[in-house]
Amino acid sequence: MKKELKFVVNGNPYDIWVEPNTLLVQVLRDELGLRGTHRACDSGTCCACTVNLDGMAVKSCSILALQANGREILTIEGMANGAELHPIQQAFIDNWAFQCGFCTSGQIMASNALLKENPNPTREEVQLQMDGHLCRCTGYNMINEAIRDAAGRLQAQKSQEKTK
Amino acid sequence: MSEYSIIGKPTTNVDGAAKVSGEAVYTFDMTLPNMLYGKLLRSPHPHARIISIDTSEAEKLPGVKAVITGKDTPGGRYGLWRRFPELCDQEVLATTKVRFIGDPVAAVAAVSEAIAENALDFINVEYELLPAVFEPLDAIKDDAPLVHDDCDNNINNTRHIEWGDVDEGFKNSDYIREDRFIYSSQHPSPTEVHNSLASYDKGNGRLTVWSSTQSPYYLQLGLADGLKMREGDIRVIKPHVGGGFGGKNSTMPDSVNAAVLSMKTGRPVKIVFNREEEFTCTEHRTAMHLAVKIGLKKDGTIMAKEFKLITDGGAYTALGATTLYLTGTYATFPYKIPSYRYDGVRTYTNKMWATSVRNFGGTEAIYASETQLDRAAHDLGIDPIEIRRKNAMTPGYEAPGQYNVGSCGLLPSIDKVEERIKEKWTDLSKDEGVGFTLFAYMCGGIFNWIDTPYAFSGAMVKVNIDGTVDLFTQGSDIGQGTNTVNVMICAEELGIGIEDIRLHPADTATTPVDLGAWASRETMMNGNAVKDAASNVKKKLIEVARMKLGENIVYDLEVKDKRIFLALRPERGFSYYDIVKDAIKLNDGEPILGVGHYTPHRKGMVSPAWSFGSMAIRVKVDRETGLVEVKDVIVAHDCGQPINPLGVRGQVEGSVHLGLGWGLCEDLPTDNGLILNPSFADYKIFRTRDMPQIELHEVPTYEPGGPFGAKESAEGAVAPTSPAIANAIYNVTGATFDSNVLKPEKVLKAIREKEGKEN
Numbered sequence: 025m026k027k028e029l030k031f032v033v034n035g036n037p038y039d040i041w042v043e044p045n046t047l048l049v050q051v052l053r054d055e056l057g058l059r060g061t062h063r064a065c066d067s068g069t070c071c072a073c074t075v076n077l078d079g080m081a082v083k084s085c086s087i088l089a090l091q092a093n094g095r096e097i098l099t100i101e102g103m104a105n106g107a108e109l110h111p112i113q114q115a116f117i118d119n120w121a122f123q124c125g126f127c128t129s130g131q132i133m134a135s136n137a138l139l140k141e142n143p144n145p146t147r148e149e150v151q152l153q154m155d156g157h158l159c160r161c162t163g164y165n166m167i168n169e170a171i172r173d174a175a176g177r178l179q180a181q182k183s184q185e186k187t188k
Numbered sequence: 189m190s191e192y193s194i195i196g197k198p199t200t201n202v203d204g205a206a207k208v209s210g211e212a213v214y215t216f217d218m219t220l221p222n223m224l225y226g227k228l229l230r231s232p233h234p235h236a237r238i239i240s241i242d243t244s245e246a247e248k249l250p251g252v253k254a255v256i257t258g259k260d261t262p263g264g265r266y267g268l269w270r271r272f273p274e275l276c277d278q279e280v281l282a283t284t285k286v287r288f289i290g291d292p293v294a295a296v297a298a299v300s301e302a303i304a305e306n307a308l309d310f311i312n313v314e315y316e317l318l319p320a321v322f323e324p325l326d327a328i329k330d331d332a333p334l335v336h337d338d339c340d341n342n343i344n345n346t347r348h349i350e351w352g353d354v355d356e357g358f359k360n361s362d363y364i365r366e367d368r369f370i371y372s373s374q375h376p377s378p379t380e381v382h383n384s385l386a387s388y389d390k391g392n393g394r395l396t397v398w399s400s401t402q403s404p405y406y407l408q409l410g411l412a413d414g415l416k417m418r419e420g421d422i423r424v425i426k427p428h429v430g431g432g433f434g435g436k437n438s439t440m441p442d443s444v445n446a447a448v449l450s451m452k453t454g455r456p457v458k459i460v461f462n463r464e465e466e467f468t469c470t471e472h473r474t475a476m477h478l479a480v481k482i483g484l485k486k487d488g489t490i491m492a493k494e495f496k497l498i499t500d501g502g503a504y505t506a507l508g509a510t511t512l513y514l515t516g517t518y519a520t521f522p523y524k525i526p527s528y529r530y531d532g533v534r535t536y537t538n539k540m541w542a543t544s545v546r547n548f549g550g551t552e553a554i555y556a557s558e559t560q561l562d563r564a565a566h567d568l569g570i571d572p573i574e575i576r577r578k579n580a581m582t583p584g585y586e587a588p589g590q591y592n593v594g595s596c597g598l599l600p601s602i603d604k605v606e607e608r609i610k611e612k613w614t615d616l617s618k619d620e621g622v623g624f625t626l627f628a629y630m631c632g633g634i635f636n637w638i639d640t641p642y643a644f645s646g647a648m649v650k651v652n653i654d655g656t657v658d659l660f661t662q663g664s665d666i667g668q669g670t671n672t673v674n675v676m677i678c679a680e681e682l683g684i685g686i687e688d689i690r691l692h693p694a695d696t697a698t699t700p701v702d703l704g705a706w707a708s709r710e711t712m713m714n715g716n717a718v719k720d721a722a723s724n725v726k727k728k729l730i731e732v733a734r735m736k737l738g739e740n741i742v743y744d745l746e747v748k749d750k751r752i753f754l755a756l757r758p759e760r761g762f763s764y765y766d767i768v769k770d771a772i773k774l775n776d777g778e779p780i781l782g783v784g785h786y787t788p789h790r791k792g793m794v795s796p797a798w799s800f801g802s803m804a805i806r807v808k809v810d811r812e813t814g815l816v817e818v819k820d821v822i823v824a825h826d827c828g829q830p831i832n833p834l835g836v837r838g839q840v841e842g843s844v845h846l847g848l849g850w851g852l853c854e855d856l857p858t859d860n861g862l863i864l865n866p867s868f869a870d871y872k873i874f875r876t877r878d879m880p881q882i883e884l885h886e887v888p889t890y891e892p893g894g895p896f897g898a899k900e901s902a903e904g905a906v907a908p909t910s911p912a913i914a915n916a917i918y919n920v921t922g923a924t925f926d927s928n929v930l931k932p933e934k935v936l937k938a939i940r941e942k943e944g945k946e947n
Contacts, residue, residue: 060210100210124667125207126430163841164876
């Protein structure tokens, strides 16, 4: 029997009815049409489907949609500020941190949570946090560089805001 | 050579904003109104005759719209080696027998994926089990079961390559050694699984297929053959693709079955493999047995080489026959070998068919050659770098009747890596060692087994009244950056900006044929076609500018930085945008179109050009556990003129990643034909914490046959990676290996054996 799910996705409130066994990724992709969140492994082992749940990085294939009830979800579609890309997105572009791009949404959403927790991570700290993310294209180093580049951009943005 | 405005400058991906915003559409993300979901029923047996299939129960299920078996398909056979009908050995659905665990026998279309999957349980197939064969050395025995009844001894394909007098070469050698190797498979494991969406137009009998493919044209031909349709009635569109790595060249059961189901139901049908299907039922690297004999002079000069190979082809051919040829070719790279003889056999076995993974043929052959050469150098008392320098290919080298090397930066690459080892790795501990290897890779294949009368690549350029350009090309960007490379090449040739070009890629209905993304062919072949198309447009614009200048034909004009001007007096010229307007107005409003193509001529039998390079890897070996830690990697790489240095680095890093996996942890063990580890939990791929940093040096060369002097960069660096690790372990411990996947238990055993021999 369907149950009510009230939650906020990318700043927009939703009040929908879902089967209790529905995964969060299914609701995001199939009900809300947010297909930037990809699923790749069917087993919770690749992190491609990572989104932010109340600021935390979670695998949307590994939690039920109803677990998001009353909470806030941020997906890749909510990262940009209108036509202006988020500094993490821009850093991924500038550092060639993706190739096929299929795992990229998950990488960026995990980076977003990581940089909120640790605004200035070392290479090793990034490796530790991002170790679950499977990327078959890049060899990871350029992703690591992009995340640390993004950290610098976010800090610069913050100090600019302070001086305003 | 004039300074380039765009080529060689780090350039961000033209699809970048879409890919970081979740807006890039992959086939995986597509749905159409009224669309149905398809699923395949696969054989649970490695080898069995189909006695009967009863679909009546499944058809009755609510939500099921069609159930098909082999008899419902048009009955065409397909394959990539279309010049040889016997090698087109695949059916849309098996009609008489199944040949591996996973061979599809039926397909369902339903209103949801869950219903389609559920319906598979209601299809009853009666099989008569047949004895099966799983190993190539068993497959060729006279009493082996036949995978294809008309193929004696399961010999799918053979290949012979020879030049020079091999027997004389060995006679004149001071030192001869023979080594045997067994190499295992590797799964390409792209993050986007195989999936296709087919839509059949009942009104005109035409079919459109969106698919996660490396080659839209190959898929168009495979569909035409399998469905017995005209290829022109089939339109294949490649949206963004979530990686290929050699596993998406063939027509697979997703696309052909989605097509048949769409024809039956009159509705769009989508088939998406799950990850287990991806691991067990899609193409992977060819496992093989190799016997390699080499003869050298005391001073390390290679005199002769003999290479014998038998591969585990699995149930069908696809690109596997190409693997057989390329392995035999790569066994000679990148060395001058005066006499060479190769005999290879590809066998059918009752397993998922094996074809290509990134750097197919090269990875296996170069692993054998590079580890063997270190053993020979050790026996002869020659430094491993010196023995390589002595035999290394140089510009213009030719292997008689086989291949020609054009530009070649191999020797400078050796110097560079040697210099960096000396500078950087001065602090090796007693458990650390360095392995050194060389590599080369092709820039697309010259062979035409697909049997196409078209050029190997084509492109069209349309210049609009405001100077913007529409570029139409079938070049297949599967993540490697081809879209960006093509836009850069077009912009450089026309002297305009990247922002002036709108790319229309990879749609067989709107773009000229290109053979797709395999064997690192896109930069060389598609890039040349794009350059040719842009150049043909440029000629038209130059004619108009010349007329306006009133200059004699001996005065050359140039187009650069959005201006068209006299080469020797750059101040005399016009804005590009003004000339475009004039060109259209002056020619009765005719649209400005340029068509270009690329066909290799007089480039030998294999590839129009070759990339080269050297690699050194520093590893640490734990003698107690056998664990090998990759500490650092240095690569010096000749890819001609790099088009986009950002993309080149990405390709080299990705290649090393894949090579590390094949060398250390990626394996596909089977039991009676069943793949035992079909998930990312059990199939180990390097994660970010495993990954070393890579120091990359580009060795500048200019390849005359390449667009703006460019060569490939997408695959070469896979091959040297795993042998560099093996050589490093050899240098630390003296242990040698006759196989890849150097897991701790294997390394420990080899160390213990070595120590046992010494004590």
